[in-house]
């Protein structure tokens with residue numbers, strides 16, 4: 001089975017297909033990414049080439065197996081990959097009409113965060129860059145322009161850095177979707193080496209770190225990856241990234257009732273954030289069957305938010321979207 005052409009840059013398309021004229025690679029790339037065409041519709045190509053592509057190259061190697069819609073407008077797609085694995089991806093629409101695609105980078109996840117459905121499923125495999133891009137095009141079909149991408153779906157993106165970078169090269173390509181790196185955010189559970197690699201070699205996408213707690217022991221109990229990259233090592237990587245890129249970082253706090261929502265937790269967070277230019281994203285935990293946590297009450301979330309504000313740490317609250325279709329943060333799962 002050939003991979004699709006979605007992750008191939010214009011010159012790679014030309015060489016992969018053995019095209020003598022390099023501009024044909026550009027035409028195919030533009031047709032796929034700018035105009036959302038299939039091969040048969042690319043009328044600037046000679047008829048024989050269109051026929052050959054249609055017969056020999058799959059447009060998609062993945063297929064849509066389910067579409068779920070929440071009444072709040074969120075759409076979750078279940079995508080079946082060529083080897084039978086499944087991943088999920090989500091399209092969120094803000095009140096302003098701006099659309100954000102939340103993409104998966106792995107089938108399952110090896111990181112095992114205790115509060116996350118994907119973590120409970122375990123790891124199956126890394127996705128190919130083309131499989132990351134195909135999620136975007138499954139989401140985009142008939143739904144207009146997508147303005148932002150967040151790599152916050154299934155998996156730890158920085159454990160699949162090569163495919164992530166490859167997909168970013170396509171997403172930012174001027175002949176393709178031409179999305180600015182500023183419109184893309186990679187979420188990590190705290191991979192210090194991955195953060196340093198992005199600082200050194202780019203691309204200059206936003207980074208969101210799932211911190212959850214600034215208490216080492218609590219964090220280790222909730223996130224096994226915290227035993228690999230402790231809080232001190234993580235902070236060093238964040239300071240390095242900040243120094244190198246000058247970019248503000250996001251710290252994500254999945255708020256778990258009675259576990260990390262107290263006044264002490266804020267004090268530790270304030271201490272940890274010292275020296276960092278950060279904004280805290282508060283994500284009230286979304287229930288997952290079989291996971292023994294409780295979601296914080298609306299009042300507890302509000303109290304946490306105002307305590308953070310009083311501590312001088314800028315914060316935003318993530319509003320709960322896609323919960324009825326299991327499409328909210330931490331609820332994705334199909335392997």
Ligand code: SF4
Nearest residue numbers: 109111113116119155
């Ligand atoms: S929160 Fe992210 S890194 Fe942690 S288990 Fe879930 S998908 Fe993996």
